[in-house]
Amino acid sequence: MRLNDLTPDAGSRTERRRVGRGIGSGLGKTAGRGHKGQKARAGGFHKVGFEGGQMPLQRRLPKVGFRSRKALGRDEIRLGELSRVEGDTVDLDALRQAGLIAAKVVAVKIIRSGSIERAVSVRGVKVTAGARAAIEAAGGSVSD
Numbered sequence: 001m002r003l004n005d006l007t008p009d010a011g012s013r014t015e016r017r018r019v020g021r022g023i024g025s026g027l028g029k030t031a032g033r034g035h036k037g038q039k040a041r042a043g044g045f046h047k048v049g050f051e052g053g054q055m056p057l058q059r060r061l062p063k064v065g066f067r068s069r070k071a072l073g074r075d076e077i078r079l080g081e082l083s084r085v086e087g088d089t090v091d092l093d094a095l096r097q098a099g100l101i102a103a104k105v106v107a108v109k110i111i112r113s114g115s116i117e118r119a120v121s122v123r124g125v126k127v128t129a130g131a132r133a134a135i136e137a138a139g140g141s142v143s144d
Helices: 079-084 092-097 129-137
Strands: 074-078 107-111 121-123 141-143
Touching (some): 074 079, 079 129, 107 129
Parallel strands (some): 121 141
């Protein structure tokens, strides 16, 4: 077998219909476009979603979205941002005073992004495994 001997399976690739080639073809005269109307004309164009003046589907349906009420009370802090916290203790109040979290936030998680050079004591804040290792490597401690 050679590459030039390869052919697709019989019936897997049908030939395209040649429209407008006479009455005997079954697709002569109007060539499948019907009679008159915008779509029958050469260059007959309408924008995507246009329904002939009828209110389009995307405008008939109500606008819906989703905003998690849980997400409003949670936040993430990068490891590198802990340098903005004054003092050696990192808790929710210290993060609020440093301007790292909003007043409504009740749960925070420290993620390993960036680096930390000084020893800090983390209390009442969740910490990822990588961030915990980095804090302890810098001489700090983590207590939940």
